Amino acid sequence: MSLYVKFIWFTFATMLFSSVVSFFAMNTYYHQYLKEENNDKNLDVATSIIEFMDNLPTDQIEKTFSLLGDAGYQLYVTDGKTVNRFGGKFRDESIDDENVQQVLDGEVFNGIRDFPRETFVTGFFANELENTVGVPLELNGENHALFLRPNIKLLFQELHLLFGGMAAGIILLSFIGMLLVARLLIQPITKLTEATEKMGTETFDVPLSIDRKDEIGRLADQFIKMRNSIEQSTLKRKEFVHNVSHDIQSPLHTIQSYLSLLQKKESSEEEKKQYAAIIQEETTRLSLLTKQLLTLASFDVEATDLVEEIFIDQQIRDILSHLRYAFDEKEIGISAKLVAVKVKGNAVLLRTVWENLLTNAIKYSEPGDSIEVQLSVTSTNMVLEVLDEGIGMTAEEASRAFDRFYRADHARIRSLKGSGLGLAIVKEIVELHKGTVEIKSTPNIGTTVQIKLPLL
Known part of the structure; x- marks a missing residue:
């Protein structure tokens, strides 16, 4: 069952339950508070009629009734013994003889007050002789009993169609309005x-053209933002998988080719x-790529572990010492001006940053x-x-240097093999530590990479 149908049924059930x-x-209110008051009002009317009848000529009594x-x-x-009716016949004229005799003997009958409670028809609408007030009346020297109640049918005969039509119209229009509102609410969902x-x-x-200012509008705005984010993540994931597949396949293909050559007997030593x-x-290249991919995959795990106090100058000294053979092998000079600096973060990740920068x-x-x-x-x-x-x-090239798998395709660097992940890893780790990284470079002149991290 759709949400739209559930909404309609729920609203209809609510209307029905509320009506019941x-x-x-x-x-209950009528029986507890209004019935006795209604009885007394009609009793006053009947008493007034009796008083008025006392001063009327005999030939005017029936006309007055x-x-x-x-x-x-x-x-x-x-x-x-005999009965005269005026203003219509009662639906049920059964009444105890003792009640009639009670009025003939001069007592008052409070039938409206004492009328039994009805569940589905209130006593106000019960057109029964027992639901009347009775007063003694003397006509032509004989005792009579006058039973009286308002003729509800006569009083409402001009209005019941109007009120009935209004009630039906209100229910119908409310139901149609509820359908329209439900559709307006459910359609964007x-x-x-x-x-x-x-x-x-x-x-x-x-x-998604949902232009609303309510909760559904805010939900739609957040959904669009989330969808755009997921779309970008999906595109990056596909690009990442494609690049990883290419970068893994290339060295594997080279390894397979040269292994085949090694197996040839005619190859010289x-x-x-x-x-x-x-x-x-x-x-070695494949191993480096795997290590860097594992570093990227570890960011989410390491993100919550940024509480170590790290001496950056000591880390850099250790790395320079570790890379001494690389400097000597390539006959590159190295100078370092280091001050004592302490930051808070993840020592393993930050060490990766310094290693990647110096290796590059x-x-x-x-x-x-x-x-x-x-x-x-x-x-x-x-x-x-x-x-x-x-x-x-x-x-x-400098503007794209931090993109994953980006490698400048230029004759001067084609002989240099790399994964294209080194600077991308640097950028993500630095930003993870609330820092910034910038690169300035000039062809054939050199490159400067600057990193800023907040102090402890």
Whole structure:
């Protein structure tokens, strides 16, 4: 059952339940508070009629009763043997003889007050002789009993159609209005549901024109933002998978090719050593790529673990010492100006940042170049700059340097192999630590990478 149908049934059931409860409440109110008051009012009317009858000529009595009947009262006049009716006949004229005799003997009959409670028809509408007031009346020297009640049918005969029509119209219009309101409420939710189902098939172009200022409008706005975010994440995921597949497939294909060459008997020992070196190089490249992918995957896990107090200057000294062989092998000079700096974060991730920066600087530097590392502090931040005299980058290449898997396709760097993840990892780790990273580079002049992290 759809939400629209549920809403209609719920509203209809609410209307019905409210009507039943209201009816029982008003019925109870009548019996508890109004019935006795209604009895006394009619008793006063009957008493006034008796007093008026005492001064009338005998030939005017019947005309007066007829006039009262036409005016909206039902009258039942009896001497215990004969009965005269005025203003219409009662639906049920059964009454205990002792009640009639009681009035003939001069007592008052409070039938409206003592009328039994009815569940579905209040005593006010019960057109029965027992639901009247009775007073003694003397006509032509004989005792009579006058039973009286308002003629509800006569009083309402001009209005009951009007009120009935109004009630029916109110119910009908309320129901139609409820249908329209339900549709207006449910329609945007239906659109959101369809858009959500489409998202399951990675379809993000379902139009959503929901311009509302209420909770549904806010829900639609948040849904659109969420959908755009998921769409971007999906595109990035696909691009990521594509790039990872390409970067893994390439070294694997190279390894397979050179393994086949190694198996050829006609290959010389020198060629076999060359093939093995290439296989080793590709294996190292594949290992580096795997390590960097694991680093990217660990961000969500490590994000909550940023509470260590880390001495950045000590980390950098350790890394420079670890990379000493790389500097010497490529004949690159290194200088470092470091001040004591302490920050709060994740030591493993930050160490990855410094390693990636220095490894990149070595990779893109030529023999005889130099690399300079400067660590300083401001009032709020630590500032690390890594300056190299390497091949540099163009402005376009520098703007995309932090994109995952981006590698500049230029003749001057085609011989340098990498995963394209190093600077992307640097950027994500730095931003995870509420810091910033900037890169400035000039082709054939060098590159400067600046990182700022908030102080402890």
